[in-house]
Amino acid sequence: MSNRLRTAVLVLAAGATAGGIWFGSWLWSTAS
């Protein structure tokens, strides 16, 4: 596995984490 692919995985995972936290907060604020 190349370092470029590793970097892509980590960058995408970081972005997905931020997006997931935002979406979870939005979902909670909508439901509560």
Next chain:
Amino acid sequence: MWLPTADEHGSLPARVRVRKLVFTVVGVFVFAASLTVVFESMRAVMDVGGMCASGGPYEIRQECPDGAGLIVVGIFGGLIGTGLVAAGTFRGGPQLWTLAWPALFLALGWNFWVYGIDPPPPNDGPVWGWLVCAVLFFAMGGIPLLLVLRNARSTLWGRDPGSSSSDTTTSSDGAAPRRDAPQPREPASPHRPHPDSTPPRRDRPPPPEDDLVSDLERLSALHRDGHLTDDEFARAKDARLTEEGA
């Protein structure tokens, strides 16, 4: 969007790489959203004293806050997200699923700690039950996190299977290494001992008695097969015994 080409990564097809990247992104997204919902739901329940109920035929002392039911959705979502991340793990790549357990317990342990130190009314002062839970959750999440960080180079960055982990094998679709996979074996050779067999004794001559016995057995076999006459056999045996006695 940049994607690695097939030539850069050998036999891993491009569609498999795309699939794994999608699994990773969707899995991390679902896990993060689910953990956020569980985190917020827990805080909402702790705001009303830590216990609540809703529905059913009984008289309810404390109704659950709106949205508290999402905690069930969050739990199952977290499991699904972790499974997707595990399915999207590249061979020799970052093992992101190892962070799911520490993230869950450290996040919930933080809630126990904050609310244990400064609980909402009518509680006054530290709530020791929540603080005990906080310490327990910090230990359950912190110790695995320390283990992950201790091997961060392989768990969070990845390691090529052929570099230093010679005891692992990989599947052709780029899945995570499996230590229980059968190792390819070379054909057996009469001149080369099997790798799994006991290594031969090196630079150590056999005991003299073994050498004598084997020689006598060999002479006896030659005599029995007719290659030595009775006289030749007797002389050879005597010579060998004499040599041994000297």
